[in-house]
Amino acid sequence: MYDVLTDMLMKHRLIFGNLPLLGISYQDEEKDAEYRKQFSDKDEMKVVIRASFKHNVKFFAAASYGFNELAPVYLEAVKEAGDEEGAELMLIPCMDVPLTVRGREVDDYKRWKTH
Numbered sequence: 001m002y003d004v005l006t007d008m009l010m011k012h013r014l015i016f017g018n019l020p021l022l023g024i025s026y027q028d029e030e031k032d033a034e035y036r037k038q039f040s041d042k043d044e045m046k047v048v049i050r051a052s053f054k055h056n057v058k059f060f061a062a063a064s065y066g067f068n069e070l071a072p073v074y075l076e077a078v079k080e081a082g083d084e085e086g087a088e089l090m091l092i093p094c095m096d097v098p099l100t101v102r103g104r105e106v107d108d109y110k111r112w113k114t115h
Contacts, residue, residue, distance in 0.1 A: 015092055016052050018061040021045050021077075022070045039070060045077035046084075053087045062091040 019026070023036030039045050049060075060078050063071045075091075082089045099106045 014057055016057050016060040018063060018074055021074050022068055042073050042077045045074055046081045049078055049081040053085055059090050059092050062093050064096055
């Protein structure tokens, strides 16, 4: 299975990033709030996801279900859009690895399944 996934990734070379749909812009809090408001509507997420199918995107980043309040909505939107369009797609999960240093929690270390 790993060889098949690697071959497919090498062929397509594009992974749909999910952070904007989860309300993370990497710009500022105002833009984050704008994204959270727009993409709190699952149908808005599906518009973007469906557009990616037209560009032959097959791989979708997927934060863990509990990452934030939009993560479960995003996962449902990807599944529904894929089912509705009959699209062949795969999720690439990002795993949270909790870290502590001298007994104190620090920001999560994130690791994509492709690494």
